[in-house]
Amino acid sequence: MTMNDTILRLYAKGAGLRGLVCCTTGLAQEAARRHEATPMAAALLAEGLTAAALLGGLLKVQQRVALKIETDGPLGKLVAEADAYGRVRGYVAEPGLAWPLPIDRESRANALGREGLLTVVTDLGLRDLHHGAVTLQQGAIEASLLHYFHKSEQTPTLARLDAALDDQGALAAAGGLLFQPLPGVDAAILTRVADNLAAMPSTAAALAAGQTLQQIAAQALEGIPYTVLEEQPLAFACSCSRQRSRQALKVLSEDDLLALIVEGEAVIDCHFCHQRYIFDREELAAILDEVESDALATMFEESDT
Numbered sequence: 079m080t081m082n083d084t085i086l087r088l089y090a091k092g093a094g095l096r097g098l099v100c101c102t103t104g105l106a107q108e109a110a111r112r113h114e115a116t117p118m119a120a121a122l123l124a125e126g127l128t129a130a131a132l133l134g135g136l137l138k139v140q141q142r143v144a145l146k147i148e149t150d151g152p153l154g155k156l157v158a159e160a161d162a163y164g165r166v167r168g169y170v171a172e173p174g175l176a177w178p179l180p181i182d183r184e185s186r187a188n189a190l191g192r193e194g195l196l197t198v199v200t201d202l203g204l205r206d207l208h209h210g211a212v213t214l215q216q217g218a219i220e221a222s223l224l225h226y227f228h229k230s231e232q233t234p235t236l237a238r239l240d241a242a243l244d245d246q247g248a249l250a251a252a253g254g255l256l257f258q259p260l261p262g263v264d265a266a267i268l269t270r271v272a273d274n275l276a277a278m279p280s281t282a283a284a285l286a287a288g289q290t291l292q293q294i295a296a297q298a299l300e301g302i303p304y305t306v307l308e309e310q311p312l313a314f315a316c317s318c319s320r321q322r323s324r325q326a327l328k329v330l331s332e333d334d335l336l337a338l339i340v341e342g343e344a345v346i347d348c349h350f351c352h353q354r355y356i357f358d359r360e361e362l363a364a365i366l367d368e369v370e371s372d373a374l375a376t377m378f379e380e381s382d383t
């Protein structure tokens with residue numbers, strides 16, 4: 079039986095440690111399918127989505143987080159987002175990136191790129207955004223994420239992002255884990271977890287072999303008493319809608335709208351999920367009407383003051 083996408087929140091009170099363990103296989107497969115991603119693109123996207131899921135696991139209600147990687151590498155760009163409710167989405171600039179198998183650490187770094195920037199934007203709610211940016215480390219999302227926590231959040235962190243492909247290059251499993259000492263606790267506690275991890279298979283390999291997140295958590299925290307605070311489902315989910323696409327069209331200039339009307343239709347293809355929203359001539363004309371009357375209303379408002 080395959081593990082459903084889930085994130086576990088772990089708390090080791092005595093040791094002063096908090097942790098997250100997640101399975102992202104289903105959502106990463108869904109993303110790969112929607113983007114028609116090659117094995118390399120699917121593997122890197124899975125790592126990015128797992129990173130977003132873990133960052134999402136640190137959020138409070140109503141908060142959201144976006145992770146963006148821009149590099150000189152052939153993948154170009156990777157964007158992954160998550161919210162506090164376990165909704166995750168993402169895309170890469172070049173989902174069709176062809177690459178010979180097998181896909182290992184070295185080839186992933188070559189595809190992702192060696193020089194670049196990792197940006198994390200956290201929407202803390204009430205339009206309060208927190209930006210953090212660090213340079214890409216070793217051409218790896220995992221190393222760059224650790225660097226981000228160290229540099230931008232000054233939080234010692236242990237994290238693993240894993241994606242496992244089968245012999246044909248299809249995404250077999252994806253998952254990850256993250257541990258941080260509680261404020262004021264010596265970071266040395268992380269070395270105990272790191273020692274445990276060194277004796278374990280990767281999270282994705284463990285998941286592919288049928289292990290549960292509870293079993294993976296127990297191995298990672300062997301010798302450290304802990305409790306599972308919460309089990310939250312994760313899913314690929316996009317916040318796009320026909321209404322939002324319509325709003326995007328309303329931002330266009332009247333000339334641009336007229337050009338679309340002449341063409342006969344406007345197609346808006348969501349970057350994140352590839353849902354297509356088609357607006358026909360009649361609907362575009364209605365949007366143009368609204369834009370024109372809004373412009374008139376603004377003109378009158380301005381002349382009033």
Ligand SMILES: [Zn+2]
Nearest residue numbers: 316318348351
């Ligand atoms: Zn979408």
